[in-house]
Amino acid sequence: MTTFIAEVSSNHNRDLARSLAFIDAAAGAGCRAVKFQLFKIDQLFSPEILERSEKHRKRKEWELPLEFIPQLAQRCREMGVDFSCTPFYLDAVAELEPYVAFYKIASYELLWDDLLAACARTGKPVILSTGMATIPEIKHAVEVLRSNGCQEPTLLHCTSAYPTPCGEANLAAIKTLRQATGCPVGWSDHTLEPAVIHRAVHRWGARVIEFHLDLDGTGDEFAAGHCWLPEQISAVISDVEKGLMADGNGIKEPVPSELPDRLWRADPSDGLRPMKEIREQWQASL
Numbered sequence: 001m002t003t004f005i006a007e008v009s010s011n012h013n014r015d016l017a018r019s020l021a022f023i024d025a026a027a028g029a030g031c032r033a034v035k036f037q038l039f040k041i042d043q044l045f046s047p048e049i050l051e052r053s054e055k056h057r058k059r060k061e062w063e064l065p066l067e068f069i070p071q072l073a074q075r076c077r078e079m080g081v082d083f084s085c086t087p088f089y090l091d092a093v094a095e096l097e098p099y100v101a102f103y104k105i106a107s108y109e110l111l112w113d114d115l116l117a118a119c120a121r122t123g124k125p126v127i128l129s130t131g132m133a134t135i136p137e138i139k140h141a142v143e144v145l146r147s148n149g150c151q152e153p154t155l156l157h158c159t160s161a162y163p164t165p166c167g168e169a170n171l172a173a174i175k176t177l178r179q180a181t182g183c184p185v186g187w188s189d190h191t192l193e194p195a196v197i198h199r200a201v202h203r204w205g206a207r208v209i210e211f212h213l214d215l216d217g218t219g220d221e222f223a224a225g226h227c228w229l230p231e232q233i234s235a236v237i238s239d240v241e242k243g244l245m246a247d248g249n250g251i252k253e254p255v256p257s258e259l260p261d262r263l264w265r266a267d268p269s270d271g272l273r274p275m276k277e278i279r280e281q282w283q284a285s286l
Contacts, residue, residue, distance in 0.1 A: 004210075005127075006034045011219025157171070189210065
């Protein structure tokens, strides 16, 4: 089974009703988890950047209000999906701990040992995106997590471009990460291409698929071109599940839908259909 995680990012528009609707839409699409982000601009960007960049200062409007968290977690419980959130400042780890089923650490924070350790020490599962990172950097991050109590983090191969060209998805790195770290590995999608998700799951064995979701094309990040709409991702999830169901148990034997035709094979004595044992008593149906 592959776990699909809907990443709301900043598409909530600081609207509680809209935030709750994301949870409903993700559950309806077949996701098993919904993830938000908890950041404060003055603890995300350095003062030098904020002083010089109005663009970065305006991201204050993208912050998720902390008071939403209990209500979002409750809605997830009601809808039967896991609630998760990415902490972008150290105090956020403790603020989220009573509510999240797991922590997700973003690619941009992969080098921040203190954040990795704080998440691991809670005892909750940790998922770590690996965009832009090298294998030595990833191995170090995994060691920090393990040494602080998270023995089996999940890694997400990721290309941190929004959107990601299909030719730069480099899905074969899923296998590389699995071999290098021994961790379960998935794919964080920014391509908006169904074929890429299918390939990640069915060729490279991605255990987790994270994707960015918007409700209606009005979220703050939708225009960038990396966010799925509910009806789009619902079709992909349904197709992936059908494909996984088709794997079966691997035992080569007749399956139930084949059984009626077994006696209609060519009889080995004369090469004619059906088997001799049913020829005389067979009656044509009206």
